Amino acid sequence: MASPSLLVDTVTRAAHAFALSIAPPLFAPEPGPGSIAGALVAAIVLAAVVLGAIRLAARVRSPEARFAAAALVLSVVASLVVGAYFRGPRAPLGRGVLFVAVPLWTGLAACAAIVAPRRNARLVASAVVALGLVLFGASAAWLFSTPQMWWQTVLRDGDARRALDVITEPQTRARDHAAALAVADRCLTLKPASCACASRRAFVVLHLRDTPRALDAAHAAVGMCSADPLAQAALAAALAANGEGKRAEEVARAALVDADEPLLDYALALALDQQGRTTDAAASARRAYEGGAGRDAAVLLGALLIRENDLDGAEKVLAPIAKEAPNDAEALFDLGIIADKKNDYNHARERYLAALRADPSLTAARRNVALLTLRFGVVEEAKHHARKLVEATPGDARSVELLRRIELGALERSAPPPAPAPTK
Template structure:
């Protein structure tokens, strides 16, 4: 962005902050840059200059100390707004946090100017006219600012307010979902998507419109459903978002990943490559490309793309996929190097714990594998792969009772898993209520790494 564009955006945001200070609940706590940046920048510069010019004219017209003080305070307020706008941007947004900083000089200026105007025009018949006007203005300011304190005191509420005003506010969506993704709070992620769609329902969008609000909400719900391993529903939402807003790069990235998860590898690859050519986010699209290659069985290509995605800034999902692919390639040291930092970042990450246990298992480290599988189950009791492999591990070690205990738990929790019948036969555990869904796809020694839950249901 050129310095002229930066200046225009700064002036727009400064004017927005002044308006927020006057009426905090009337505008978005964090405005989106307008499309006509030069036009709105010019208009903002004119508005700010007009406010300062009018205050100077007012002081010269009345020729009183009160009027001069009010004009000076307004200049201070505008300077404060310009400085606060510089501070509350980027990672320190939303802008509305600057309201408390600007409120003191701005409302003091308005109160002083109101007192000067009352003294000049109301005449001597109105006693305490200056004090009354000042108190009235200060009271109005207090009602406006303090009445919005619950909103302005919470970054989360401010981002929700920004999303409510503009459903295409991707920064607000990112701020609301990133902490949930980092903490693996997948149910809450789905709740954010549902609330977003409630604010901007599909039925409210006119037919044939670009519907950017709905696109953002649909892409978010697709993301949530990917993390919940609901590939079919995720693909439907991603397709709908892509159809409504073909130019929205985030929706295309979600669609590419959803297609890969659903096994439509050729289209996933085509979508990811097309989006990359159009300037889409490389880290996300390269991960989708790696996922498509993995699903198609091109593991060497998948591993190369996963490494490229990590170099481009991709996070946990790409690192987990790279670790899983390294295990499949027999590169246990490489897999450990990829997965250990993830375990340090989140010691309760069930997929990472499972893969590290699998590495120990493949190395013949019984204690390390057993402890790792148990840790994965503690983090996620529904981790079928950890339960399955733990039953086999203990059976091979001759600890039959523990093996049967885990086999019974597997049959109880996952009655429809076709591996259950084979596991029961291997460990000598009665099938009971377990489904006899045919022959299992894996023999007793076949263990697969878990990838991102959005990409697979664990060990496949």
């Protein structure tokens, strides 16, 4: 049996597909989340179309009326099928609009021909078809392009959050935060009042590790959309990155009172972690991860579990990220830490080096591979990485000391080596 939420969503999406098929320039190709009230209204509208079609066939006993009624009923059935099918990975809903539009406009043209004077029936039907062609012609720029459907969703107040997730997916997968920022900036240029665009921009700037800009962007998002939980989550995350853990916690907890938003749990985890409350942070990060907050929540949870010495739990969370995105330096680095702590030389070395290939500026990975190879007696490789570390961190006394000790052979083999650098 279908769940109530699935039925609500399907009926709401079906009505939206029906409306989109009537006037594609007016509606977003992907609607926002449905509600029970919206689903009731949608069901009433669709039922009214079916009942109206049946009544037409009963009152006007002619082949033309039966044809018109059948076409209208078919359009409603098609809208339900489209609403159920074009969702999740098969979204946006706009991909199915033509399956509804063809029978719908055929039925409308047939109805127009029935009510028009007999001598003008064909002319009126043709006018209805021409109107439909004009409306769909005005939407031709996005009608046959899924990427453009997502942009139209942002511009027309559809599910902008989902649309931005899809639009920025290539940049997110490549960890190309500069390109993701360009998308967010374009989003705000096209729709300056978009809360989703403003909040997304703040999170993207955070990934660039530009905390002052991230704070400015988050404050701008909250100033524009104070009730938006994503804007509040961005502000809490930026405050945590700025070392204001207490204030970040206050913002996140206050917003969680009114919104069940996984990214708020993620921001709360950052705030708690900044205060050194690792166990509480891990609990919040797990709620965010299980609630669907995505990659960032998973990486944070993995890092926190490593600190709690739950290595198997951390690997379970992080391994799918590295499998899906082999260039995710943070996930690879943390997986290297896990293997390192398990004394698994081959996997630890492989993951540290993979993290360095993905992000050559990740000096913690360089330090850890130097320590790892030294511990296992691969001294020349340890020297190589220690020298690279000195080059990458000019003026860092720890790097210089590590290289000096390796080159002088002063690091005793029997003594336990320094622990791997902690995950970020």
